Amino acid sequence: MTQQMLDEKEVDRRPGAGIRAVEVHWAVSALFLSKGYSGTTMSDIADAVGILPGSLYHHFESKEAAAVAILDEFNEDMHGLAVQLRRSGHSSKNPEARLRELCSTATSLAQRHATAVRLRAFDPPTSSSDRFRAAIHYRPAGLYRLWRSAADDLAATVPDEYFDPGMLAHALQVASIAAVTDRPSTIDSQESSRIFCDSLLYGVVEDCPDDADLDTSAPMAAVRELVAEWTLPSATDDIRGVIIAAARTEFARRGFANTTVRDVSDAAGVPMGTIYRRIDSMEALFVEIAQNYSDQVDRALHAALTTDPSAKAATLDALSFVTANANKKFREETSMMALAWSQGTEGQSSFDRTYRKSASERMSMLVEILANGFDDGTLRTACSPAVFAPHLRTMLWIPFDDHDRASMKRIRRFTRGHLLRGALPTP
Template identity: 30%
Template sequence: MGRPRMTPKRSDRSSDDGTRRTEILQTAALLIATSGLRTSLQEIADAAGILPGSLYHHFESKEAILVELLRRYHDDLDRIAEQAMDRLDDASPGSAFDRIVDLGSEIAQCAVTHRAALQMTFYEAPTSNPELAALAQKRPSSVLEAMVQTLRAARWSGYLRADVDLPVLADRIVQAMRQVGLDVIRHTAGADKVATLMCRILLEGLATVPPTDAALDRSAAFLAADEVVRSWSEEAESAPDDKGAHVRAVARAEFGRKGYEVTTIRDIASASGLGTGTVYRLIGSKEELLASIMQSFSEKIAGIGWTTVLRSDSTPVEKLDALSWVHTNALAQFGDEFRIQLAWMRQSPPDTPNIAWLFTKRLRQMKSVLVEGIRAGEIAIDSPSNEVLARCVLGVSWIPENILHDIGIRPSLLHVRDTMLRGVINREQ
């Protein structure tokens, strides 16, 4: 027997004081935040202690719940932005760093509170609901502007260098703060502590002695990383022009655009101009196809890129720089694979291990590099723990995709150097 679809009458809504509706939303948010967007209406109803039919008195569909969660998330961000703008006119004491951290911490806490909505903003959702699609893709314009103005005030005070591109830096900080909503970044630390650490890394940098671009460009680690990056292009140019390679290329694009869960072999066959039976014979099941695509991606970045950099005769700071060069080029060349991973995170629990990148191993390697740098006196940072520091540095070593597209590959590398390594503060103050 199918579930009844019930549209609440106006009288039902007017008699509802909002308590039950809010309870359902909170239950849905918790389930999605811990179990991913695979969470069904039946599971939400069970957790809320009501029958699915009763749930339809409050929300006509699962998408209606998702829309409301996203609305509340954006409303909270707008409220945070408004309060931040009001504080700029406040003459109360507080350092420029503290003001930036205050705003960043509020954004981070908002991301933690609205973890379910946050997952929905990671990539373009395959939905026929225009309101849901618009809310999922909506840029947090108000907090971005509030961060720009907060940074501008910091520059006026002499805290930031005059040459800093404030809109790019603001975008970077806001996106980093929103990442705090992911358990994989925050782990067991408090949102405010992680936000403070992220801000300190991006504003003040990790390197005790800020390295020059010329020195970094000629480091053994960077030269090794650059050779790996060039090999990706050469491999792509020499790849055999066969049907299997064509199907995998089409599948990457479809998985990246729509998400793995909702993309079917029929979709891939249609996009590749081949019959469904032919696609099955060429690549096997959808699961086998995904494994093949992501294994190749993992081997290029982690198996070759990371291994080559970490084995080089370079300092920890030079290795961090070279890893960011690998990441920046990987995002530029393998955007589809990157979006597949974001889609996986969106559909799965926030702390689900990365499907191809072996996150635990990368975390251990990053921690080793950072500990070596701290012991050698090359890296100085006030961190709650090496675990949290490694997670944060892993996060900021990847440039956001929109910034990469806006400013280009080399400028993106320089931006990462200016933030993660050198810092953007005015050291002559």
């Protein structure tokens, strides 16, 4: 790592930290980001910095300690952001300006701490310390209160039955943090912030059809039929069924790379020897579960995109129906796939490559639909289609049911009222 590269990074804020400490810190961050926590070793870090492994222990006593330091820095900055905003006159601004300021600062913060955002996405390995677990699970209550207060105050000014301040605060907060892992690195964080706020406040569809028309559209009819047929992974016997159910939970909590046979054994209450006799390998078990998910969800997403792409509003509505139901029906699988990619395990099997290719093809279809909608004026032009598409994907896949156990009816109402139509009058 060159001195020029170090100069471009933030200065290490720990007391007494020198150039070597900064170099180690950023080497660890880069490796966790590219290879995942489980895929990184202390030897990898030493090689990246150009020092002997023994010298590395002067900076971190273990890989876990390095991860905790990265998480602590992010957690301190999130807490500090809430304090700073309260002291800077944030509450005196109008509600929309406060939401935009929160989204802007949170998105920038997530970009600076991309490694910590990735680490927070999964539960640590079973052998991890309580300190590591606490750092991963920390969420600043003060920051969420600012989000909710701004959304509540905005709702008081809008006579719109669709306006849902709780869901809006949740969606903007999740999107602003998640964007760092979802959007191309070439897109500026402030551009992402603007896109999220414009989309969820003013909507993306011009003259959106009413609910009755959306409910009876051709894309909706196609996806309803497919979603109704979705099934969870099946098993040839009761014991294997218990193993699959436990594996779904553990893969969702920890990701494939961090999940061991013992984790599944403990969760299932089944001896490890029995598991070895029932599965070929942990990778085969992961692929079996993920394949069942991808086959069914991909088919529904493809139907939403191809049934009638000229009906842009109906197509986006059908997409949101599929993603909302996927988050409900396949909650574990949705987390599994997100974690598999974020931990640097993509491309290591034929399934990974097939899944990534399918996702890329769907993104190309979405970009084309957006481009046509921007050209004919049926969709509001926020930026180029290629830039807007990954942001739309982020918003469609927000786990809305994480907020107050939101019902499907409430999720659909929010998506149509905010993302499609817009809850505020167009300026």
